[in-house]
Amino acid sequence: MNLWQSMARRDRVFEFLAPAISPVDVRHGPILYMEDVTVSFDGFRAIDNLNLTIDDGELRCIIGPNGAGKTTMMDIITGKTRPDTGDVWFGSRHDLLTMNEPEIASLGIGRKFQKPTVFEALTVFENLELAMTADKRVIPTLTARLTGDVRDRIEEVLTMIQLADQQAQPAGILSHGQKQWLEIGMLLMQRPRLLLVDEPVAGMTEQEMERTAELLTSLAGKQSVVVVEHDMGFVRSIARTVTVLHQGSVLAEGSMDQVQSDPRVIEVYLGESEEAA
Structure with missing residues (x-):
């Protein structure tokens, strides 16, 4: 895929610049609210009466076996999939089910897919x-002037993702973990209010996992971060609140200790995960 094709991809969330201060209103409730959400594909219920709330500035981990509905949940939040029933709100003013993908991204919802795309x-x-350029048409993007504010923001993000020493290197020579951090950085350039991160440590070394944990925990309080992950060691290292999905709905929710000791979670997921590990 060449540069022009990459820039035109519709699944690149960073094609749409979020405002510096997102208009989302969280004075009267959570930043993300999903109620009784159901979606079926060819008769199979991928999401089944899902209820989920994420508070402003919260770091939430979502776990569950394959097929639990984790990816479909993120597809619904970002407008990629429309549910059959239910409500999905971003703050108290924005009904996400009435909006398309670009409109949702412009509110300040960023999504990082499992495979880095830089x-x-x-x-x-x-x-x-x-990632910071406001006008995403090809010619303005390539001819945009680098302002002092943009340079300052880039330097800030480079420090956050620990790639300041690699800033002049082609992204193609970065390690897998560094590419993951760069893509997170590309989303952070737009100051998202909600960041959805899908399996961020898959394929990483232990050292890269530790640095990824530091990065994601450092974002909590500045952004709301939802992390979908299978690696239980990594989840334990960052988890405040863990939500367990099973068959498209919430099976359990609480601290890592609470969900680890829940017999239902052990039966459908954790026991199987520990055996696999």
Whole structure:
């Protein structure tokens, strides 16, 4: 895939610039609210009366066996999939089910997919600069001038993702973990209010996992972060509240200690995960 094709991909959340201060209103409730959400594919209920709330600034971990509905849940939040029934609100004013993907992203909802998708021919710095450009048409993007504010933001994000020393390197030579951090950084350039992160440590070394844990926990309080992950050691290292999905609905929710000791969770997921580990 060449640069022009990459820039045109519809699944790249960072194609749509979120405002510096998102208009989401959280004075009267959580930043994300899902109630009685159901979606079926060819008669199979991927999501079944799902109820979930995420508070502003919260770091939430979502776990569950394969097929539990984790990816479909994120697809619904970002407008990729429309549920059959239910309500999904971003703050108290924005009904996400009435909005398309670009509109949802412009509110300040960013999604990082499992496989990192960065512009490998561009430098780390240029990737972050491109993510910040307000006008996403090709010519304005390539000719945009780098303002002092944008440069300051890039330097800030480079420090956050610990890639300041690699900023002049092509993204293609980065390690897998570094590419993951760069893509998170590209989303952070837009100051998202809610960041959805799908299996961020898959394929990482132990050291990369530790640095990823530091990055995600450092974001809590600044952004709301929802992490979907299978690695239980990593989840334990970052978890405040853990939600367990099973067959498209919430099976259990609480601290890691609480969900680990729940017999239902042990039966459908944790016991199987520990055996696999």
